[in-house]
Amino acid sequence: MRTAVKTEPFDTQGAWSRWTTRRWLRVGVATTLAVLAVLGALGGWAMWRTSQLSAELVDRRSPALIDAMRLEQALVNEETGIRGYGLSGRSDFLQPYQQGVSAEKTALGHLRTLVRGDARAVADLAEVERLAGSWQERTARPVATASAADAVKLVTQRAAEGKTTFDSLRDALARQQDHLEAERTAARRKLRQAEALRNWMFAIIAGVIVLVAALVFEGLRRGVTGPLSRLGSAARDVAQGRFDRTITGDGPADLRLLASDVDSMRRRLVRELQFSEAARTQMDEQAQDLKRSNTELEQFAYVASHDLQEPLRKVSSFTQLLQRRYGGQLDDKADQYIAFAVDGANRMQTLINDLLAFSRVGRVHNDHRTVDLEDVLSRAVDDLSVAVEETGAEISHDALPTVVGDSTQLGMLWQNLLSNAIKFHSPDRPPQIHVSAVRQGDMWEFAVGDNGIGIAPEFQEKVFAIFQRLHTKDAYPGTGIGLAMCKKVVEFHGGTIRIDSEYRLGTRVVFTLPATGDGPVSGEEESRP
Structure with a gap:
């Protein structure tokens, strides 16, 4: 709130004191x-x-x-x-x-x-x-x-x-x-x-x-430069940290009003700084609590995932053993129940492993160094060679640059994006996947485009949430954690990720990574073959 200027000096000094600089x-x-x-x-x-x-x-x-x-x-x-x-x-x-x-x-x-x-x-x-x-x-x-x-x-x-x-x-x-x-x-x-x-x-x-x-x-x-100089000196003192200094003005009425406004601003800043200091202290305390909570949560997730592995392995092993020994000896309902138990144990184990991998992003794998994305993409394609061969997928890419990051996490990024592009392909045509790279200022913009079934516009933001699935496990297997993992990896490296809403041939995932100054610079994205 603007502080009103005191009028006592005006009355004591007479009518001359009410003259402004313009009037003088x-x-x-x-x-x-x-x-x-x-x-x-x-x-x-x-x-x-x-x-x-x-x-x-x-x-x-x-x-x-x-x-x-x-x-x-x-x-x-x-x-x-x-x-x-x-x-x-x-x-x-x-x-x-x-x-x-x-x-x-x-x-x-x-x-x-x-x-x-x-x-x-x-x-x-x-x-x-x-x-x-x-x-x-x-x-x-x-x-x-x-x-x-x-x-x-x-x-x-x-x-x-x-x-x-x-x-x-x-x-x-x-x-x-x-x-x-x-x-x-x-x-x-x-x-x-x-x-x-x-x-x-x-x-x-x-x-x-x-x-x-x-x-x-x-x-x-006396009437302009002197008061302005003294006002500027007082303002500089306040700017240097002397917030307790009261700013008083002299000279014409408008300069005194200006000094009063500046002093009102100083008092407002003091109040804001006090509030900010209190808020910062509270935020520091909350940050410490959050850090401690995150540490405990990570430890809990890590321990829980490891502790759950052994009983799940036992459940899975014994249900599979039960299936092999008594399969066909019981009625159809019993065989169906045993199959449900084996499938549930296997999916739970996969889910725990994915959750454990998700929690490790930025915590376990955090070795930033120069990474050649050509080599990382090549390794990811090799890991997916069976799926590529089964679906007849064609994967092409532009010349990829060198960036600074964690090679393990970037490998997970490429593998999840390519795996999704292969998994969600259209049943009436083989997958065609193209990876593009375009330099945009101090960032590299990458895109993985395919000719698959695509993602409806209302789900293009939701797919990056953890455990978010758009299809049943019978139609498309998976835990719904792949794109959430990609989002976490990209944001950990200082980039952003999104679904290209204007792409109509399938799905096109666009993400950015900071540039290191190496690699080709292009003003336009190369067209997909």
Whole structure:
């Protein structure tokens, strides 16, 4: 009966003690995944923030400052070209002006795109464009389109106005560059801060992962592997014979329940062992009594059979003497009675001899050695030569192996089986007997088949009982001990014997003997000729 688990530890330890290993693992995995998800989100945000600031610095702030410087350089080139053409009247001085105009357009186009969304930068750019346009309209374009003589006059007339306007443009460009530089510096500082935050974030994530791994390892050690190891150690102690050791468990509820079940099994085993020990002691006592009884029975059978031989011989001798001397002198009834007495004495003597031979199996003849079954079968056939000749029996056999056993008992086995096959032959045909041998793993399977009268299915188990007869002594002589003797010999050698219920031509007795590794190995039985 399964022992119930005590619930006191559950109550004293609180609700946590009722958690099973599966629940602990489920909660632990869910918590770990949640922590890792939060850390992953923070790490992703840090990466995204760093990437955004880096893109802003690289793609907007630095290029805007560079284009602002290029714009200033283009305007300076324009002013230099206009001033040189106005002072000298030489048209080659207009080449820097024309290059500056082209560079100015390019820089302004880039700046408009880069400062979009930045109000101050847009205002600075608008101021620069306004002042540049005013200077272009009042000074640069009129001078550039005038002839050499007119250009000198215009430069002289508008020198003061042009200088004032261009100085204002220079100041606007300087303010624009200062603002862009400040914004780039701020973006660079934010980028460094974001990178530092990202690095700290990943360091914290790595630390948390290591901490989670350590907590998981320690939790598994304390909650699973440790209790299982202690439970296994206790179970091994019990397996080594320490049945008095109580198995207690710790950790999650299911492991404690497992420990309680194992301890319940230990207590059950202890009870079973105690019962088995008592039963074994009783069996030993009964075995001793049985051995003593068998010894006494064997001695009794041996002595009784020997003691019965002498009076039976006397009865048989005197009844035969009476038959010879007074046969024919008395009436028919007297002759019949005398014949009954002689026959009864002879049958009793035969029965006693067979019983004595049956009791000697495994007791008197017990000399196990290598036996060639070919020689044993040949001797048995020679002993039955008279019966073979009288019935016209034909005996054939397969190649027989060598086994380990007692040659005398195996000779009795063959002689009884062949004798039965000859005795119970069909009256309308001569006996045909075939002995087959087939190797089946570590056993030899032998069969003695004949074409005789056969055995009805309901008697195929009973024929191996001692003194079991299926026919009267007038029809078939014998004591009914032959197949019982065969069964005892086969089982004494570690085999089995039976009647083949599927054989329909007569009777086929199948028995097995342990193989010694010698002889042919066959997967199928050879067909009977």
